[in-house]
Amino acid sequence: MADVIDIDDPADPRLDRFRDLAVADRRPDLPVGRGIVLAEGALVVRRMLASRFTPIALLGVERRRAELAADLDAIPAPFYRATAPVMAQVVGFHLNRGVLAAAPRPPELPLDQVLAGAATVAVLEGVNDHENLGAMFRNAAGLGVDAVLLGPRCADPLYRRSVRVSMGYVLRVPFARIADTRSDASWPVELDRLRERGFRLVALTPRPTARPLPAAVQADRVALLFGAEGPGLSDEAMRAADVSARIPMPPDVDSLNVATAAALAFYERLRGSG
Amino acid sequence: MADVIDIDDPADPRLDRFRDLAVADRRPDLPVGRGIVLAEGALVVRRMLASRFTPIALLGVERRRAELAADLDAIPAPFYRATAPVMAQVVGFHLNRGVLAAAPRPPELPLDQVLAGAATVAVLEGVNDHENLGAMFRNAAGLGVDAVLLGPRCADPLYRRSVRVSMGYVLRVPFARIADTRSDASWPVELDRLRERGFRLVALTPRPTARPLPAAVQADRVALLFGAEGPGLSDEAMRAADVSARIPMPPDVDSLNVATAAALAFYERLRGSG
Numbered sequence: 001m002a003d004v005i006d007i008d009d010p011a012d013p014r015l016d017r018f019r020d021l022a023v024a025d026r027r028p029d030l031p032v033g034r035g036i037v038l039a040e041g042a043l044v045v046r047r048m049l050a051s052r053f054t055p056i057a058l059l060g061v062e063r064r065r066a067e068l069a070a071d072l073d074a075i076p077a078p079f080y081r082a083t084a085p086v087m088a089q090v091v092g093f094h095l096n097r098g099v100l101a102a103a104p105r106p107p108e109l110p111l112d113q114v115l116a117g118a119a120t121v122a123v124l125e126g127v128n129d130h131e132n133l134g135a136m137f138r139n140a141a142g143l144g145v146d147a148v149l150l151g152p153r154c155a156d157p158l159y160r161r162s163v164r165v166s167m168g169y170v171l172r173v174p175f176a177r178i179a180d181t182r183s184d185a186s187w188p189v190e191l192d193r194l195r196e197r198g199f200r201l202v203a204l205t206p207r208p209t210a211r212p213l214p215a216a217v218q219a220d221r222v223a224l225l226f227g228a229e230g231p232g233l234s235d236e237a238m239r240a241a242d243v244s245a246r247i248p249m250p251p252d253v254d255s256l257n258v259a260t261a262a263a264l265a266f267y268e269r270l271r272g273s274g
Numbered sequence: 275m276a277d278v279i280d281i282d283d284p285a286d287p288r289l290d291r292f293r294d295l296a297v298a299d300r301r302p303d304l305p306v307g308r309g310i311v312l313a314e315g316a317l318v319v320r321r322m323l324a325s326r327f328t329p330i331a332l333l334g335v336e337r338r339r340a341e342l343a344a345d346l347d348a349i350p351a352p353f354y355r356a357t358a359p360v361m362a363q364v365v366g367f368h369l370n371r372g373v374l375a376a377a378p379r380p381p382e383l384p385l386d387q388v389l390a391g392a393a394t395v396a397v398l399e400g401v402n403d404h405e406n407l408g409a410m411f412r413n414a415a416g417l418g419v420d421a422v423l424l425g426p427r428c429a430d431p432l433y434r435r436s437v438r439v440s441m442g443y444v445l446r447v448p449f450a451r452i453a454d455t456r457s458d459a460s461w462p463v464e465l466d467r468l469r470e471r472g473f474r475l476v477a478l479t480p481r482p483t484a485r486p487l488p489a490a491v492q493a494d495r496v497a498l499l500f501g502a503e504g505p506g507l508s509d510e511a512m513r514a515a516d517v518s519a520r521i522p523m524p525p526d527v528d529s530l531n532v533a534t535a536a537a538l539a540f541y542e543r544l545r546g547s548g
Binding site for chain 2: 043062135138139141142143144167214246247249250251254255256257259260264267270271
């Protein structure tokens, strides 16, 4: 059971992992940061406790500790208990969710493991917005997608803002890198690894020449490819796909948010399987 | 054509409409504010210029003015041109979208006008989050929903953050109030006005006893009812509906974001009509 340790001094070095989070937020382009994954709020902390991300420390107010008591039973990590003002001084702002958990980043999952038994996966190219990426994972969890594969130029799903927007589902939905995040060297040739495993590669695009979504996603194994909001998928990724698919939209409307477009494609898979 | 007026003094009273926007943001519960609607960024400003919201003034940097020059041709409102630092002093923060337009709030549209010819409408109860509300309008525009009806306890779609998140589509998608925003006095009895016009009232809910979405939305005229994320629709609204519908989800997952759930329902309507 987690030891409860009361902390009165905001400068206590045991809280360094939780320090100045807003400042850490200023460089979302440096994904690794301190090498820890942060869960915020009782709901997401609970999701972390049930995941492969094992917290090494928690920080929170008494009310949240009490709320999580049953979940903390089997956790050896210490729970640093502080008042809201002390916590605000450590974190750098008032955190109204009242509890944080910090876990080291575990090794990334190998692609083979992530794909085993998967029928629907999302493949992302250039999804470099942490909120869109988090929303993508939340939608993947909510709509039965088995895994998320990160192509080049994607943001880090374990970054604090992504974890929060995903409602903690980045800690549950398996993900793997299918290309070097920083360069395009292995992209999109790595997509062949999906095709070899029997996945149909479906590129989502607003292009009017693409096939309607329902027909395009009818296959036993489907990999849905999404590009960044705005530019969309690169020409290389479009060419590497087996088929391109579009969401029908009124003529004078821009594209949907990328996570919303993904939700529609995920839903179409779920709908066809139901 | 919009007169271009150079402004060097951040204290110039002609810019008062654009002043201290972040502070104005502190009270999102006071929706009317200064009684103006603000569009931010060239894309949303352009959308405002094409809408029933007529700007009385614009403020922006030269680069954005040049970008909008053709759109501004027929606009009598002045364009206050300033440098980015002057603009930041007026607005209260660095606005990297570089241009703002301010329009008075026009009279709200009558329900009859909004419903004329509509086949699919969204009805919102207690959607009091400005971002969710804005995303709802963006999804409505992107997926062919004809109108949005605001029930009790909804946020103001014309609030700055809603306008921004909607990508300006709150300025295009017609909306009307179907109940007093501040009280429940006329709710949900006002829903009868939709039924009288031949709309099937479909309540979206995660309850497992609800019908699957595809069958539930098959009707000529459909009103899709959504509640706030978390609590969902009130019991009264559920009872007032003709049918309840659910999105199929894995058993151990919470609900989707309300705007995402709405997108799936909107898509299902679009899909059935295609």
